[in-house]
Amino acid sequence: MSKSWFIIANPIAGNRKFSKQWKEIKQLLNNKNIDYSFVFTQFSKHEIELVQNAIQQGFRNIISIGGDGTLHNVVNGIMLQRYAKTSDITIAVIPLGTGNDWIKTYNIPNNIEKAIEIISKKKTIQQDIGVLETSDKNISYFNNVAGLGYDGYIVYKLKTLKRFGSIAYLLSGLAGLLFYKKSVFKIIFDDKIIETNCLMTIFGICKFSGGGMQFTKSVNTTDGFLDITIAKNLTIFDLIINIKKLYSGEIVHHKKIETFKTKEITVIPQITKPFIQADGELIGTGKINVKIIEKAINFVIHSTY
Structure with missing residues (x-):
């Protein structure tokens, strides 16, 4: 070798x-x-x-x-x-x-x-990797954060705004606030079935997405669990007044947000087919099943981590 x-x-x-x-x-x-x-x-x-x-x-x-x-x-x-x-x-x-x-x-x-x-x-760490499967049997792996709903819509809009550089994330986020319509999600994991009007559902391995926003709680990249964030009926007003908390990670404590850890989860949108993103890449729309693969790849990291 x-x-x-x-x-x-x-x-x-x-x-x-x-x-x-x-x-x-x-x-x-x-x-x-x-x-x-x-x-x-x-x-x-x-x-x-x-x-x-x-x-x-x-x-x-x-x-x-x-x-x-x-x-x-x-x-x-x-x-x-x-x-x-x-x-x-x-x-x-x-x-x-x-x-x-x-x-x-x-x-x-x-x-x-x-x-x-x-x-x-x-210096390396052996990190978990997520694998997701869409309703049309499309398989994609992710090393950071995936999700569907509002964050998928942001990635969709970002494709036309990337020429604006780092501010593109903010612009696409604002577009999402104005035009994205929430849907009812049926969320199934472990012994739970949650059916709720949902802005987005996030599957995290690492901490940051969307240009530095933090939607995940208590992340451990090697613990063999997906960090799940379910943002329920958040409004435009909720997001605007909590903009700092989106970047500090404090948003996970909002009363309309729930967080969980699990090894496998299925999300079934009940009305629309929202966009699905993985690591900021669009991979499909609609229903999704997500699993964790423990300690799958070695990554070189900073010595202070």
Whole structure:
């Protein structure tokens, strides 16, 4: 097996010029004597094919260069391949994207030089991975946060607003407040059946989503449980007056929000077919089943975590 790193880079991630960033990345990797091969993505979800080819060739260390979407696709490539145990694979991240929510949980700076310093130390954690299945049997894996309802609508709107950079999350959130219509969700897990008018249901492994918002409570990325947040009949007014709590994580204590931990959950929208998102990527609409896969992949994290 190769001990070299295999880099998968998304040249259109973020809003700055990639060619300048790539020159800096290569120089810093060379300075740290980090051995690597690299390839650039050429189309949507190309990472899945590239990472599978790399693992087949013997690589077990992958660097994802881009945003949360790039990392999501790298993770899906690892989980879908059959050449090696997923727990034998290690992922590191050099963040270039718009949101970069996954890195926030592990105190990884949104800075190329500092991210490479962290890679050189190679402190790892074996993190849980979520797997969700839509009503049309579409399977997708996630390493951060997934959900359906309001947050799925935000991701849907974000696709047309990304040119505005980090403010795009706020703009798409405002659009959701104005246009998203709540639906009745039937939520089934353990011995519970909850049927309620619901703004959104969140499935969390890590803490942050939507550009730094925190909808999950008491997150532990290796405990083998999904952190579930059910935001019930929250209104536009509720969200506006609690905007700071969305970013501090205090929103989970709101009287219209319930939190749970479980290993598997099914959500069945009763009226509409709301958008489903995983790690900020749209993956379908309607009914969803979500499970946890314990300690599935190794991730390089900050030494202070």
